[in-house]
Structures are given as structure tokens and as C-alpha cells.
Amino acid sequence: MLLLTDGSMRVRGIRVQGHDEMAMKLLFWELEQHLKSSSGASVVAIDNKIEQAMDLVKSHLMYAVREEVEVLKEQIKELIERNSQLEQENTLLKTLASPEQMAQFQAQVQTGSPPTPQTAATPGPTSATTLSQPATHSSGPSA
Numbered sequence: 083m084l085l086l087t088d089g090s091m092r093v094r095g096i097r098v099q100g101h102d103e104m105a106m107k108l109l110f111w112e113l114e115q116h117l118k119s120s121s122g123a124s125v126v127a128i129d130n131k132i133e134q135a136m137d138l139v140k141s142h143l144m145y146a147v148r149e150e151v152e153v154l155k156e157q158i159k160e161l162i163e164r165n166s167q168l169e170q171e172n173t174l175l176k177t178l179a180s181p182e183q184m185a186q187f188q189a190q191v192q193t194g195s196p197p198t199p200q201t202a203a204t205p206g207p208t209s210a211t212t213l214s215q216p217a218t219h220s221s222g223p224s225a
Contacts, residue, residue, distance in 0.1 A: 102138060109135045 113131045176184070190196070 106138050
């Protein structure tokens with residue numbers, strides 16, 4: 083792992099592997115050798131080596147960022163699909179709910195209390211709509 087510092091002197095880790103790792107090690111080794119025996123003539127060579135090393139680091143950072151962007155794009159796509167599915171389910175449930183159930187739900191939303199399951203012992207009128215509802219609902223539209 084190569085450690086670099088940013089402008090605020092915090093240490094950042096960059097993972098370099100394979101052929102590029104060897105190339106980077108060689109560049110830094112050559113840089114170190116030049117610094118140990120630096121003369122006025124080798125300043126240009128040192129600058130070139132530093133530039134090469136920085137280009138290599140930049141390419142690795144760009145690759146890592148592109149990979150992360152792809153992962154995040156896929157997660158966003160999955161979340162959009164899930165949101166759409168939940169919106170369809172919500173719309174369906176709203177159309178199947180009786181006015182009494184919707185009023186009860188709105189009251190629970192306003193008070194922040196958890197939903198209570200409706201049972202046969204729950205007082206209140208039962209409408210034909212409530213009795214004709216299927217026992218289970220699918221989580222998505224049927225084909």
C-alpha cells in the first residue's frame with residue numbers, strides 16, 4: 083500500500099497491485115536514488131519520475147472512483163425499482179381499503195402509534211368491501 087498525504091497532511095491509503103505496483107515501486111526507488119545523489123543536472127530527471135509516479139497514482143484513483151460509481155449506479159437503479167413497486171402496492175392497498183380503515187390509518191399516522199391488526203373482535207361496522215377482500219395480497223402486480 084502506498085501512503086500519500088493530501089494538503090491537510092492527513093494520510094491517505096491507495097491500493098496498488100500487480101504490474102503497476104512493481105512499476106510504482108521502481109519509480110519511487112529510482113526517485114530515492116536520485117535524491118541521495120542529487121546534482122543540478124538530475125533535477126529534471128527527478129521531476130519526470132515524480133510526474134510519472136503521480137500519473138500512475140491518478141490513474142489508479144480514477145479507476146477506483148469509476149468502479150465505485152458503477153456500484154452506486156446499480157444500487158440507485160435497484161432502489162428506484164423497489165420504490166416503484168412499493169408505490170404500486172400502496173396504491174393498490176389504498177383502493178382496497180374501506181373508508182373506515184383509511185380513517186383509522188390516517189389517525190395512526192398523525193399520532194405516530196403503530197398499526198393495530200384488525201381482528202374479528204375489533205368493534206366497528208363490516209362492509210361488503212371488507213368482506214370481499216382477498217386474504218392475501220401479492221407484493222407486486224400480477225402478470
